[in-house]
Amino acid sequence: MTETYDLKLGPLTRKLPLIPINDQVTIASFVLLGDAELTHYAAEQLAKRVAxxxxxxxxxxxxxxxPLAQELSWLTHHDRYIVLRKSEKDYMVDPIDMPVSSITTSADQKLVxxxxxxxxxxxxxxxxVDDVISSGGSIETAHQLLDQVGAKVVKQLAILAEGDAADREDIHFLGKLPLF
Incomplete structure (x- = not known):
């Protein structure tokens, strides 16, 4: 039986499996994909923070x-959102990419x-907007990529801040997720 961590977010509770990432770090695996109830709740709460x-x-x-960006776009009356992809796609026109490191991915990665x-x-x-911010590598790379194209980041949001990310003042989040 896999050990779990009870995540409480407002009125919602989710049992997250504890997954070892390496010899020193275990995470509570939070997967937003497919959880329509939690996605909607989180988007409602984040929409209030950007009203x-x-x-x-x-x-x-x-x-x-x-899914969070989709729901938040709808709730804030924005017809379009942009996805930074993790690989180049054939349909892309003049893609711009930047390498990124993430706590949950051991392979080389990039944002495109x-x-x-x-x-x-x-x-x-x-x-x-992201589901979880942990080491901050992905969100920092996203910020750099957006700076490079002349966009101004006015706020960084996540559902959860994991580990030391909960101490950051440059992100706004709904809950804390410990590292084990």
Whole structure:
């Protein structure tokens, strides 16, 4: 039987399996994909936190941030959101990429912005939204990529801050997730 961690977020509770990442670190595995109830609840709560923020686009990181960005876009009346992909796709026009490191992925990784989306973002005010921020590598790379194309990040949001990320003042999150 796998050990679990009880995550409480507002009125919701989820049993997260504890998964060893390496010899020193175990995480409570939070997978937003498929959890419509939690996605909607989190998006409602985050929408309240950006009600007075002037922004043009929501940007998220593939893949677990996608349903959150979708719901948050809908709730904040933004018709479009942008996804930073983790690989280049054949349909992309003049993609821009940047290497990234993440606590949950051992292989080399990168974030890729379609050049068409880069043109949309130039000179725009954006929110970066993700499911969990842990080491901050992905969100920092996203920030650098957006800076490179001339977008201004006005707020960084996540459902959960994991480990030391909970002490950061540059991200806004709904709950803390310990490392084990």
């Amino acid at each position: 007075d923020v002037d922004f043009d686009y929501i940007v998220t990181i593939e893949s677990k941030g996608i 912005l379609d050049g068409t989306d880069a043109k949309l973002l130039a000179g725009k005010r954006v929110l970066i």
